Amino acid sequence: MSPFRYTGSLAAAMVAALVLLMIAAGCTGTGTTGPTVAPGDTNRTASITDGFGRNVTVPAPLESVVCSGSGCLRxxxxxxxQDLVVGVDDIEKKEQAIEGRPYALAYGSQFKDLPLIGEFRGKDDPEKILAVNPQLIFKTGSSGTAYGTSAAEADKLQEKTGIPVVAFPYGSLRNDAEKAEMYGGLRTMGQVLGKEDRAEEVIAYIKETMADLERRTGDIPEEEQKAVYVGGISSAGAHGIISTEPAYPPFLWVHAKNVAAGLGTAHADVAKEAIVDWDPEYIFIDVGTTQMEGGGAIGELKNDAALQGLSASKNGRVYGVLPYNFYSTNYETVLADAYFIGKTLYPDRFADVDPTEKADEIYTFFLGKPVFSDLNGQYGNLGFTGITL
Structure with a gap:
């Protein structure tokens, strides 16, 4: 027999004390923002901090959302x-003469059948959003542009609908500050969706892709770096040869000398005389320019006497790249363009890369579908090839 014997009253007292200790331990708090359940309520919620520092209580898990603003659905x-979406803005329902958004090529038929929630670029219709009754609204936009968003706009939409709004800046890959915005936005969305692992996977893929480009080209001596220009850059529509990006990311990543780099702006229209003076060794044309009458930048290179005298024109070094500015930046296309440009300028360093196959690898990772052929077909298959003048 055990040397320890307890009376019924003592045992009961010990059980009661143990229960109190367990309750006390559960009430100390851990500082987490995880799901909570109210007594008698099966609805779970989580508290998160969005990209503008707003504390938002969101349902967990989510079963229905809408996206507001350029690039949010991307x-x-x-x-x-994408299967959580229950309503879309009008650009997703519009029949495009040319569709330059890879995510829309992959899932456009699914999105087109959904109810309307407002106009594109974040011009929401609260009544239409209420009609589809999502559990949550995601809202984003590019900072410093007319299409950006803010904490005040998110608060206003949340007040009008009574639906939680999680907002964040869209960001970019142009510089460290905007990369932080982009990665933060993906992480915020991932936290809300319960897809934190996927968000980290996407961020890691982007970083590793840029690191691979750096490994291939980072040691090219400055005197051996090719002088390049990109024209016809799409920006809220198609543009001609003078439309360029002084900080064009693919040039930065493969260590090419962008002749327009000194302009110091995200987008610039330059004088044709400047292009002639620069006389780049290679010219890349954003084939979104073909939507313009006369073929845009390609037509200009063919028909403008001054541009015909450019070294790149005379030496057959004019190439098409896919447009990535279409309802904000399509990052999968930016990365794909970089491999084609790297292969064109430094073929020995990209000997193991087929740019078309690499593009479909990238599209499949981001979108789940290899859409290079569909996208290039929108532009007469002029992407990733030499352009005959």
Whole structure:
């Protein structure tokens, strides 16, 4: 027999004390923002801090969302949350003469059938959003542009609908500050969706892709770096040869000398005389320019006497790249363009890369589907090839 014997009253007292200790331990708090359940309520919620420092209580898990603003739905597709969408803005329902958004090529038929929630670029219609009754609204836009968003706009939409709004800046890959915005936006969306692992996977893929380009080209001596220009850059529509990006990311990543780099702006229209003076060794044309009458930048290179005298024109070094500015930046296309440009300028360093195959690898990772052929076909298959003048 055990040397320890307890009376009924003592045992009961010990059980009661143990229960009190367990309750006390559960009430100390851990500082987490995880799901909570109210007594008698099966609805779970989580508290998160969005990209503007707003504390938002969101349902968990989510079963229905809408996306507001340029690029918001794209990020949702990157995180494999497209099946949660219950309403879209009008650009997703519009029949485009040319569709330059890879995510829309992959899932456009699915999105077109959904109810309307407002106009594109974040011009929401609260009544239409209420009609589809999502559990949550994601809202984003590019900072410093007319299409950006803010904490005040998110608060206003949340007040009008009574639906939680999680907002964040869209960001970019142009510099460290905007990369932080982009990665933060993906992480915020991933936290809300319960897809934190996928968000980290996307961020890691982007970083590794840029690191691979750096490994291939980072040691090229400055005197051996090719002088290049990109024209016809799409920006809220198609543009001609003078439309360029002084900080064009693919040039930065493969260490090419962008002759327009000194302009110091995200987008610039330059004088044709400047292009002639620069006389780049290679010219890349954003084939979105073909939507313009006369073929845009390609027509200008063919018909303008001054541009015909450019070294790149005379030496057959004019190439087409896919447009990535279409309802904000399509990052999968930026990365794909970089490999084609790297292969064109430094073939020995990209000997193991087929740019078309690499593009479909990238599209499949981001979107789940290899859409290079569909996208290039929108532009007469002029992407990733030499352009005959």
């Amino acid at each position: 990020y949702l597709v990157y995180l494999q949350g």
